[in-house]
Amino acid sequence: MPRLIFTHVTAILPDRLIEDAQVTCEKGRITAISRSTKRHPADAQVIDGRGAYISPGFIDIHVHGGAGADFMDGTAEAVRTSCRAHAKHGTTTIFPTTTTGSPAQIHAMLNATCKVQKEHSIANGSRIAGVHLYGPFFAEDKVGCHSLEGRRSPTPAEYRAYFDTGIVRVATCAAELPGAAEFYTESKKRRCLITCGHSNASWPEMAAAFKKGMRHVDHFWCAMSNVSSVRARCGVPMRGSMLEFVLGTADMSTEVIADGCHLAPELLDFAFRLKGPRKLCLVTDCNRALDQPPGKYRFGAESDGSWFESDGKVGWAPNGSLASSIVGMDRMVRQMKKDTSATLPEVIRMASLTPAELTGIAKQTGSIAEGKSADLLLLNRKLEVRRVFIGGQEFR
Ligand SMILES: [Zn+2]
Ligand SMILES: [Zn+2]
DSSP, X not given: OOOEEEEEEEEEOSSOEEEEEEEEEETTEEEEEEEOOSOOOTTOEEEEOTTOEEEEOEEEEEEOEETTEEGGGOSHHHHHHHHHHHXXXXXXXXXXXXXXXXXXXXXXXXXXXXXXXXXXXXXXXXXXXOEEEOSSOOOGGGOTXXXXXXXXXXXXXXXXXXXXXXXXXXXXXXXXXXXXHHHHHXXXXXXXXXXXXXXXXXXXXXXXXXXXXXXXXXXXXSSOOOHHHHHHHHOSSOOOBHHHHHHHOTTOEEEEEOSSSSSOHHHHHHHHHHHOTTTEEEEOOBOTTTTSOSEEEEESOTTTOEEEEEOSSEEEOTTXXXXXXXXXXXXXXXXXXXXXSOOHHHHHHHTTHXXXXXXXXXXXXXXXXXXXBOOEEEEXXXXXXXXXXXXXXXXX
């Protein structure tokens, strides 16, 4: 692999921009960040960015599929199709995410993901850093667009078998379910980012989960508790909910679906101002309708996932509620920049370094820094993805 040099680019670092920068990569890693120079080694591949942004590749910790495929289809081809679709949108590191479903369906997904992860090919698109075990351990009253039949409470025999595949890096469970405490303890032993989602948990239940290592909440404001939903379950006095617990606890992180359809600008900006760029991630929560025409699709497995309708902007469940996004991370980045007070380095951080830190991969990737993998994007001034590099190799 020849030396790869990007010149005349505006480098987006986690805390600042560097104009007229040069980024040098060797053997798939970033080796230097400097001002642009005129002379380059004869054997180097030089890419003149002509003022384009160079950004770290995006990292998506919550994503279900794309280009017609859902990770829960459970085949290697569905995994490859989804990873390629998201690479086109700038995601260089991906955490394929389970939905509710049978143990057999979840095992099929984990096996297919392990297989593709081992293949290590640029042609497969985004690099798989691990699986987000998301469904099936959701609360019955907060399953959202997932199939209700496929949800259940955690039992050690079931989840240990998932963890034993070695690929689970993010683990979700609703905090109020019986067995949640043991699930969190096991997830912590397996060094996962532990998250509470699709839950109607009260503050005391969140506080107990926090003691077990839970530190993150999935898609803020979506399928989670609020004071009234907790009152409906637990009565009076009114109790704090997941919302107050996340906003009131500095060590809690969360994520937003910034597709312009799920959350209005004031909520996106509120989440950013309250949690800051180190504790708020952008996620796509994208389903198989990414880059597909409007129409009816299944959320989760092709065989028996719940139906939703894509209108070309977002997914809709039959009951009129939203059924996750249909756009890539590039769109989330543009929306966040437009709708909030976050600076460009802060927006990019929420789509790269912050998810890398939360999942323990920040030494390898997540920012433009010497020694890290050359996972890089060239973005034009409108923040549209022009070229994608994963480990120094171009994805086309
Ligand atoms: Zn969800
Ligand atoms: Zn989701």
